[in-house]
Amino acid sequence: MFKLFIAVVLSLLMVSCGTETDVLPEETQAQEEAVPETEAPEPDYLFESFFEAKKALFEVEELEGDLDLYEKEGIDRFIAIKQEMNAVLGSDAFDQAMAEDFYVRLAEAKKDLKYIQGDIPRVYIKTRGGHGWVDWSYQPCDIVIVSAEDEKYKVTEGNAEISLRGNSTAGAPKQPFNIRFADKVSVLGMDKGRRWAFLANLYDKSLMRNYIAHHLGERMGLPYTSKCRYADVYIDGIYKGNYTIQEPVTDGSGRVDIDTSNFEYIFEIDMNRNGCVFYINKPKVGQRFGVVRPEAVTDDDKAVIKGFFDEMETALLTHDMAEYSKYIDVDSFVNFYIHSEITKSIDVYDFSTKYFLKDGLLYAGPIWDYDLAMGNVSHTCAEEKYYIYCNNPGYGTGSGDTADGVWMDNYWFHELLQDPEFVDLVVKRFEEIYPVLENLYQDNEIGQNVIDWLMDNYGASFLRNFEEAGWNIEVQYSGLAKNEQLPYLEEVEWLRDWLKRRVEFIGLYLMDLQQ
DSSP, X not given: OHHHHHHHHHHHHHHHHOOTTSOOOHHHHHHHHOOOOOOOOOOOOSSSSHXXXXXXXXXXXXXXXXXXXXXXXHHHHHXXXXXXXXXXXXXXXXXXXXXXXXXXXXXXXXXXOOBOOOSSOEEEEEESSOSSOOOSSOEEEEEEEXXXXXXXXXXXXXXXXXXXXXXXXXXXXXXXXXXXXXXXXXXXXXXXXXXXXXXXXXXXXXXXXXXXXXHHHHHHTOTTOOOEEEEEEEETTEEEEEEEEEOOSOBSTXXXXXXXGGTXXXXXXXXXXXXXXXXXOOOSSSOOEXXXXXXXXXXXXXXXXXXXXXXXXXXXXXXXXXXXXXXXXXXXXXXXXXXXXXXXXXXTTTEEEEEEEETTEEEEOOOOOOXXXXXXXXXXXXXXXXXXXXXOTTSTTSSSOTTSSOOOOSHHHHHXXXXXXXXXXXXXXXXXXXXXXXXXXXXXXXXXXXXXXXXXXXXXXXXXXXXXXXXXXXXXOOTTSOSOOOOHHHXXXXXXXXXXXXXXXXXXXXXXXHO
């Protein structure tokens, strides 16, 4: 009986106390069996919102230029991704994750795009009007400059302006123009600047004269000679032909280094036009010229300019270098004289000729405008200077050959040539740079001549200018240019022969002048 009692008590204790392995109350069991739900991780987005993702997507699909600027394989891939995107753009499935996926793919495709490169640089200009024509006033434009093969230069600009430029050339069908960038940029490796001149060279059938003149000026050390490059130019998708891109003559970093706040100026010979704000009207022996920089001229500026030229010309008339060298940089005048006689520009003492005043001295240059030069002048233009230039019967040498004749014995240079010391400097400098002059038209110790170098590097573009852009080699586009029209390769040889005869003539003339 007692053993039975003990067994019952032990069983009750076991029920009330339990063990770790015993069954738990239903509530506790339910809590232990319940598995909490796990929240999905937040996507790792590139942008803070769907709106920002779409904004970035629309920006990345914009290209710097027209589709036909790019190589076909790359642009086909880019377009295919855009078409895929456009197919789902308005659907419910288009969410932030999809927008970002298209953004990444388009960005990669855009990075891989390559511009179509030609054998020389190409310039693509898109005007707001889209009519392929340039007006006098500056108008907004988009511009892309694509380097040639094996070159590194490229400029893209979405905030540029374009305007017509030039005087007699401004009305020509192949328009010269200016480009003005929002900020200073380097174009094809030249010094940075906001403004650039695009010269059409329509009147010069060789397309070489401006380049040759500036190459020669740089080799001779003429101050601030503008650098220039060739390019094929397209405006609103129309191929306009071969152009010379050139640094304009202006002040500033990389240009003419003058301090306009300290009575330093750039002047331009201008015999009868009125494009400048202030003119000096024909001093004692000089030409009428205007102030190019600064653009605003004060009464103090006018007094300084008038006083300087009065004193300078008084000294010049002494024909004594010790006197006039106080006012002019003699070396620049020596170089400018030789350069001007060799290149023989029709306008060198009437228009477009520059001088600058710096540190109290007048410098000859920078040089500018050589399409109507090196014999490219009309025998029949009814102006006396054209008859003299061409040595028509009764004028100049009377030979009828434009490579003959003295051209720079006038105004300031007439007075300088009365000084034997100046003449000696000219003769010595001519002898010193004779290899440079000879190298313009024939190979010598310097190496390949300039004309052949230009043909090797740009000859295909020169021919495209006439064969593809449509400029007719047989048309005399200006009554100011030479009358004889030749096939292109004959035109080049005409120029070569003219330069050779001109250098020989000036060499003999200087020998006689020194005696």
